[in-house]
Amino acid sequence: MTNQQNVYEPLTVETLSTRLGDIGSITDRLGPDTDSWSSEEVGDGNLNLVFIVKSPAGAVIVKQALPYVRLVGDSWPLPLNRAFFEYHTLMRQAARDPGSVPEIFYFDDDQALIVMEFLTPHVILRKMLIAGEKVSGLAETLGNFCARTAFRGSDLSMVTAKKKADTATYQGNSELMAITETLIFTDPYFEADRNHHTEGLDPFVHVLRNDVVMKVAVQEMLLKFTANAETLLHGDLHSGSIMCTENETKVIDPEFGFYGPMGFDVGMLISNYFMAYFSQPGHRGADELAGYQEWILGLITDTYSAFEAEFTRLWKTERTGILFPHSMFEDQGHSADNALDGMLGHILCDAIGICGIEMHRRLLSLAHNADFEEIDDVAIRARLEARNLMMGRELILQRGEINNIGALCALARKYNEETFL
Amino acid sequence: MTNQQNVYEPLTVETLSTRLGDIGSITDRLGPDTDSWSSEEVGDGNLNLVFIVKSPAGAVIVKQALPYVRLVGDSWPLPLNRAFFEYHTLMRQAARDPGSVPEIFYFDDDQALIVMEFLTPHVILRKMLIAGEKVSGLAETLGNFCARTAFRGSDLSMVTAKKKADTATYQGNSELMAITETLIFTDPYFEADRNHHTEGLDPFVHVLRNDVVMKVAVQEMLLKFTANAETLLHGDLHSGSIMCTENETKVIDPEFGFYGPMGFDVGMLISNYFMAYFSQPGHRGADELAGYQEWILGLITDTYSAFEAEFTRLWKTERTGILFPHSMFEDQGHSADNALDGMLGHILCDAIGICGIEMHRRLLSLAHNADFEEIDDVAIRARLEARNLMMGRELILQRGEINNIGALCALARKYNEETFL
Numbered sequence: 001m002t003n004q005q006n007v008y009e010p011l012t013v014e015t016l017s018t019r020l021g022d023i024g025s026i027t028d029r030l031g032p033d034t035d036s037w038s039s040e041e042v043g044d045g046n047l048n049l050v051f052i053v054k055s056p057a058g059a060v061i062v063k064q065a066l067p068y069v070r071l072v073g074d075s076w077p078l079p080l081n082r083a084f085f086e087y088h089t090l091m092r093q094a095a096r097d098p099g100s101v102p103e104i105f106y107f108d109d110d111q112a113l114i115v116m117e118f119l120t121p122h123v124i125l126r127k128m129l130i131a132g133e134k135v136s137g138l139a140e141t142l143g144n145f146c147a148r149t150a151f152r153g154s155d156l157s158m159v160t161a162k163k164k165a166d167t168a169t170y171q172g173n174s175e176l177m178a179i180t181e182t183l184i185f186t187d188p189y190f191e192a193d194r195n196h197h198t199e200g201l202d203p204f205v206h207v208l209r210n211d212v213v214m215k216v217a218v219q220e221m222l223l224k225f226t227a228n229a230e231t232l233l234h235g236d237l238h239s240g241s242i243m244c245t246e247n248e249t250k251v252i253d254p255e256f257g258f259y260g261p262m263g264f265d266v267g268m269l270i271s272n273y274f275m276a277y278f279s280q281p282g283h284r285g286a287d288e289l290a291g292y293q294e295w296i297l298g299l300i301t302d303t304y305s306a307f308e309a310e311f312t313r314l315w316k317t318e319r320t321g322i323l324f325p326h327s328m329f330e331d332q333g334h335s336a337d338n339a340l341d342g343m344l345g346h347i348l349c350d351a352i353g354i355c356g357i358e359m360h361r362r363l364l365s366l367a368h369n370a371d372f373e374e375i376d377d378v379a380i381r382a383r384l385e386a387r388n389l390m391m392g393r394e395l396i397l398q399r400g401e402i403n404n405i406g407a408l409c410a411l412a413r414k415y416n417e418e419t420f421l
Numbered sequence: 422m423t424n425q426q427n428v429y430e431p432l433t434v435e436t437l438s439t440r441l442g443d444i445g446s447i448t449d450r451l452g453p454d455t456d457s458w459s460s461e462e463v464g465d466g467n468l469n470l471v472f473i474v475k476s477p478a479g480a481v482i483v484k485q486a487l488p489y490v491r492l493v494g495d496s497w498p499l500p501l502n503r504a505f506f507e508y509h510t511l512m513r514q515a516a517r518d519p520g521s522v523p524e525i526f527y528f529d530d531d532q533a534l535i536v537m538e539f540l541t542p543h544v545i546l547r548k549m550l551i552a553g554e555k556v557s558g559l560a561e562t563l564g565n566f567c568a569r570t571a572f573r574g575s576d577l578s579m580v581t582a583k584k585k586a587d588t589a590t591y592q593g594n595s596e597l598m599a600i601t602e603t604l605i606f607t608d609p610y611f612e613a614d615r616n617h618h619t620e621g622l623d624p625f626v627h628v629l630r631n632d633v634v635m636k637v638a639v640q641e642m643l644l645k646f647t648a649n650a651e652t653l654l655h656g657d658l659h660s661g662s663i664m665c666t667e668n669e670t671k672v673i674d675p676e677f678g679f680y681g682p683m684g685f686d687v688g689m690l691i692s693n694y695f696m697a698y699f700s701q702p703g704h705r706g707a708d709e710l711a712g713y714q715e716w717i718l719g720l721i722t723d724t725y726s727a728f729e730a731e732f733t734r735l736w737k738t739e740r741t742g743i744l745f746p747h748s749m750f751e752d753q754g755h756s757a758d759n760a761l762d763g764m765l766g767h768i769l770c771d772a773i774g775i776c777g778i779e780m781h782r783r784l785l786s787l788a789h790n791a792d793f794e795e796i797d798d799v800a801i802r803a804r805l806e807a808r809n810l811m812m813g814r815e816l817i818l819q820r821g822e823i824n825n826i827g828a829l830c831a832l833a834r835k836y837n838e839e840t841f842l
């Protein structure tokens with residue numbers, strides 16, 4: 001049995017039903033007869049234990065943090081309180097964009113354990129993108145998700161004292177923020193011990209590490225990451241944090257939740273779409289390739305359009321926070337559309353910067369993407385990765401100049417034709 | 422007697438010696454014979470009780486927060502925890518720039534009470550600037566203070582987990598931040614109840630309130646104020662928060678301490694110097710006027726030069742935080758001077774924006790400056806204030822274009838010649 005006094009102990013498939021068997025919110029779903037429960041450990045992420053627990057009555061997901069980075073082992077300790085931040089971020093996301101995340105049934109802070117809805121037949125979006133599958137409504141769902149969470153978690157909307165109190169709480173997620181600060185914003189740009197990259201990429205890594213102007217820009221983005229507490233972000237919104245069916249999309253795994261720049265989530269999401277785009281020649285033949293790549297670019301365009309449309313709608317209907325108050329604009333007969341344009345420009349600039357940096361770290365730092373990793377032919381992989389690295393560089397350098405999502409996609413088409421290797 | 426269990430109660434000159442008479446760190450300075458103590462309440466600020474307590478053995482300052490805004494009365498409640506933030510900010514300032522603030526002898530959180538060094542014969546700097554007096558070393562002391570506190574409280578220097586924990590603590594100062602958010606960034610730009618301004622300024626107020634581009638810029642600065650937790654700031658660094666002799670300068674009253682943009686304190690300080698500058702024709706005759714005004718502009722130039730020089734020195738010798746790490750620059754044979762230039766540009770831009778906004782709020786919002794208020798001739802005052810308002814507008818609009826402190830002072834000279842009224 002789990003209770004608030006219990007010392008943390010990782011679950012196993014053998015102990016799970018005994019330890020969770022008398023929690024009402026779980027037995028409500030699985031029934032009280034724990035002998036009929038069956039558990040399977042399915043965690044394939046980098047950090048946690050994940051169990052599917054089934055019974056004749058239903059199924060739930062049990063996610064438990066481990067006190068170290070699963071990908072690396074117990075040589076890299078990691079605090080259990082990330083479950084606290086995942087739980088609280090899920091609750092806020094559910095409130096700000098209802099239906100966007102799995103339903104939560106139970107949370108145990110001491111055990112770093114969350115019991116939630118088993119999403120079925122959902123599949124990790126990254127796998128679908130590698131397989132060349134499409135999801136209807138994907139762009140709109142995630143564009144809305146990014147807009148609603150960004151807007152409703154900011155001083156555009158919240159009572160500022162509450163926003164500040166929540167900002168204070170999330171400063172406690174400093175060890176997961178430190179992972180992002182290190183693996184994303186720093187490691188790719190020097191010889192960090194944990195780095196690895198595909199054979200053949202050395203000349204491109206050399207270009208990046210010798211581009212001082214770009215490295216300065218990366219660190220200016222790090223300053224924003226670590227200090228610009230504009231809103232509560234998911235913090236790790238890549239295609240492995242999204243589960244889909246053909247026509248439903250859910251966002252999972254926000255343990256990296258933090259207060260940061262409003263463009264962070266949407267920028268990281270688009271970045272992972274670009275990596276799906278550039279990696280496609282490693283996954284399918286010429287007959288399907290162009291069509292699917294264009295579908296991905298359409299997905300990027302539509303996602304960002306949905307983001308801007310929803311952000312605009314919220315700006316016009318829910319702008320009740322301290323920022324850009326009606327007293328200074330509408331109440332004096334002045335439109336605040338100018339300000340909205342400025343805000344959207346600021347968000348796009350940050351999003352493009354993050355996008356470029358994420359395109360680097362996923363090929364050079366510790367945690368790589370299956371999009372590229374599953375391409376067995378190293379020469380092909382390196383050729384595609386080189387495009388991705390060089391486009392990332394241009395995005396970081398030009399983040400203030402690229403002022404619409406169409407220009408971003410045009411740039412991707414250009415890099416997709418380059419033969420660097 | 423005061424102890425941690427005591428319910429808050431404001432001190433009076435009658436109760437002070439009884440209540441503080443057995444606190445060792447105070448009797449160390451005043452002696453144990455409380456009959457020989459004499460107290461005088463001298464608070465002339467907007468918020469607090471301030472006593473000078475003297476004995477034959479010595480003297481101390483006792484500062485106690487009131488549960489409301491003293492300037493307004495008990496209709497505007499204000500939390501006592503601002504004493505906590507003042508105390509903690511003083512301690513951090515003392516560590517980051519030793520000797521810059523009064524020595525602290527005693528702090529009582531429950532009584533919202535700080536006992537500190539009695540600065541004598543120090544005078545509030547604003548009074549000296551109105552009287553046409555000079556302070557040697559002023560520019561260097563405050564330039565260094567702003568640079569050292571900005572740098573050493575940021576992720577350029579601190580262990581980021583400690584910086585995040587401290588950021589979390591300071592989110593609790595939300596009610597004093599709300600005063601700044603309201604009185605500085607919002608009220609001047611609409612008909613707020615608490616506003617008042619000098620007769621004759623209506624046309625200029627009209628210009629400001631109808632300049633939508635400028636109002637957007639003000640709110641973009643508010644976004645930075647409320648969300649860019651770059652470093653721990655004093656939060657209220659005007660010439661009334663500075664005490665000087667002819668050759669010594671101390672900073673007091675940091676109860677508005679908050680994590681915000683690195684340019685905030687130095688921008689507010691310069692703003693108050695500009696107000697001293699523009700108000701001078703109301704205080705002295707032609708024989709002294711030009712000379713003293715140029716002394717103030719020299720003070721501004723020298724303060725900012727000292728700020729940049731000290732920030733640069735710290736950048737080169739103490740850059741041990743996560744931002745712009747040596748691993749990405751010097752260790753690869755690359756200079757980080759480019760990055761320093763970018764950072765100083767970013768700080769100057771924010772400082773100029775804050776400077777312009779402060780120049781507005783001190784004439785239009787609740788709390789005005791004696792620099793202008795003590796000019797009895799309303800026509801003269803309005804003429805000088807108009808210059809100040811219009812220059813403030815240009816600073817807000819041009820904050821990204823003015824790239825050195827000399828250009829800023831040249832602009833002040835230009836506005837000082839304008840005859841708007």
